[in-house]
Amino acid sequence: MSWRPLYRSSKFRHVYGKPANKEYCYDGVPITRSVQDNYFCSVNPKFIAVVTECAGGGAFYVIPIGQTGKIDPLQPKVCGHKGNVLDIKWNPFDDYIIASSSEDSTVKIWEIPKYGISKNITNSKLDLQSHSRRVGIVEWHPTAKDILFSAGYDYRIMIWNLNSGEQLIRNPVKILDCHKDVILSMSFNTDGSRLATSCKDKKMRIIDCHTGGVLQESSTKSHKTNKVLYLGNLKMLVSAGYSKWNNRQIALWDQEDLSVPLREEDLDGSLGVLFPFYDPDTHMLYLAGKGEGNIRYYEISSEKPYLHFLMDFRSTLPQKGMGVMPKRGLDVSTCEVFRFYKLVTIKSLIEPVSMIVPRRSESYQEDIYPMTAGAQPALTAQEWLNGTNKDPILMSLKPGCNRPQLSPLKKGNELLGPSDHVKNEQVAVNTFQENKEQRNTEKVQEQRKNxxxxxxxxxxxxxxxxxxxxxxxxxxxxxxxxxxxxxxxxxxxxxxxxxxxxxxxxxxxxxx
Incomplete structure (x- = not known):
């Protein structure tokens, strides 16, 4: 019997990174010099937002996604903060709404004009002022409309209901006060019922978003966590940080037990912070190091050894931060499964990098594009505040087929039965079809008018x-x-x- 090497079968084994040609990059964008370990970039299918510098305060650019090439030095900015902008995030259910946090201790909500900004925007739509120190992170709830989380250097996480009355909107609806030091990162599970955080006290916590109670807390001293990320429906988390020997390291954890990691993987001795990104549709984990140009990527499984290295994307252009295009904005005709937007400070450049599955066929590859989270909320703000949790409403990426489909929903803590599921799905489809016909009618009327x-x-x-x-x-x-x-x-x-x-x-x- 001849010896044969054992290879793990995977359709993503040969995924490769393809940087965009120069004409499809964004050239001449002055990127912030802030030392905060944030991404400084947020992307949706309409716009790319990038944190920049501004005399007398903080600002960020909002550039139409198709406006590539050399950026006008007089490109207008969003510049209403009195301190440096630390984080920006697009609303997942409205491509024209963006949240920003700043050193001035405020969170602001901005509404971007339909065709982009033609002059500087200084007046925000909403101004949230309950933090006592600078606000480092903002995150939108993944399934509930108009729910925003913000984490400040006052060690507190504020939960805001942006759909409440004018008087109530300035006050958070909940305050999560369980940290003893600065919060470094936040990540939601799939239905948004749990929030994982990493803290400067070197601990990870899993928090019940409704009650504010700490469900799990890490106690290991062998792994110093910097960033934490939920791994979709696998009921696992990944943390990126450093080992006790100060090597860069990632660790995988069971969400029900943070006492001991499922696996630890030492990477190298570099000092740059690792930015983790996860694609729940392909189960691929990407690791991008701050201050370097390389991106490592792995495939995650629910069984040992859990972590399967695939390949490295190598580049000589170091990234200061990164943005990621939502799945609904990818080019499925080229088998693109992920897209980064690298912020290259030394060249004032934003470089898109596409992760592509090599396929010869030009037809739609259904096996690499399962149903994915769409742009419709599963819950209203009030439903979520009343204690309801739901998985996101899914959509197909197949061209011409945008009908949303419901995930396995929950009624309280119980799964819906078949009849409930069919009923809810039919209601959702009927509602979508009615809304679609109404939107089409409105589009035709608007186009005839304009x-x-x-x-x-x-x-x-x-x-x-x-x-x-x-x-x-x-x-x-x-x-x-x-x-x-x-x-x-x-x-x-x-x-x-x-x-x-x-x-x-x-x-x-x-x-x-």
Whole structure:
């Protein structure tokens, strides 16, 4: 019998990183010099937001995702904070709402115009002022609409209901006060019922978001945690930090027992903080080091040895921070399964890096694109505050097929039965179809009203005076063209569905 090496079968074994060509990068973006170990970048399918410097306060850029190339030095900014901006996050259910936190101890909510900003924005939509010290982190709840978490250097986590009345909105609805030092990172589980945190006291905690009680707390001294991240539905966490010998290290943990890690993996002796990113659809974990250009990636399994190294993406351009495109913004025609936006300070550059599964077929690869979390909330703010938890509403990434589907939902702490699930799914589908038809009607009416002179209402779009205004006008036109194409594609799909229904009716036997 001849010896054969044992290889672990995986469709993601040969995933490779592909940096964007120079014309598809964002050049000339002055990136913040803050020493905070944050990402400083947030991305959605419409915009990329990047923290920058601003005289007399803090600011960040909001750039349309298609406005690549050289950025105008006079590009307008969002600049209403009195101190440096430390964190920014897009609302997962509204691509035009972004939250920012700052050294001025405030959290601000901003509404971005439909086609981007044409002049500096200084007035926020909401101003949240309950922290007593600077606010380092903001996180949106993953399934509930208008629920925002913020962590400050006052060791407290505030929970805000942005849908409450004008008087109530300035006060947090809950305060999680269980930390004794600065909170370094936060991560939600899939349904948002639990929050994992890492703290400067070298401990990890798992907190019940509704009660504020600490469910688990790590006690090991062999692993100094910096960043913590929930691993989707695997009921596991990963932490990135340092070993007792000051080697960079990652550790995997059971969410029900933080006393001993399931596995520890030493990486190297570098000092840069590791930024972990996880894709629950492919079960892939990415590790990007601050101050270096490399990205390691692994595949996670629920059985030993849990962690399976795949490959390194290597680059000579060091990243200060990173943003990640949501799955609904990826290019499925190229088998792209993840996309980073690297902030390269030394070149004032933002470089997109796509992670691609090599496939020869140009058709949609359903096996690498399962149903994924969409842009519709599963809960209202009040439902979540009343104690309800639900998994996210899923959507398909297949072109022309955007019908949301419900995850296995929960009724209290019990799984729904088959009849409940079918009923809820039918209600969700019917509601979605009604909303879709209404949105399409509104789109047509808006396009008929505004599409004058090649897509513009000349009363609303004056003659551009600067290069930036000209670019804004160009990207508005591109956006309108894209929307019209989507509308045509939807109509074609509907026509085909009706033709099939007519054919089935004609071919069905008459009588019983």
């Amino acid at each position: 599409l004058i002179s090649n897509g513009y209402d000349l009363s609303e779009c004056p003659v551009p005076k600067t290069e930036n205004e000209l670019l804004q006008m160009f990207y508005r036109q591109q956006e309108e063209i894209r929307r019209l194409r989507e509308l045509v594609a939807q109509r074609e799909i509907r026509v085909k569905q009706l033709e099939l229904e007519i054919k089935n009716v004609r071919n069905s036997p008459v009588g019983y």
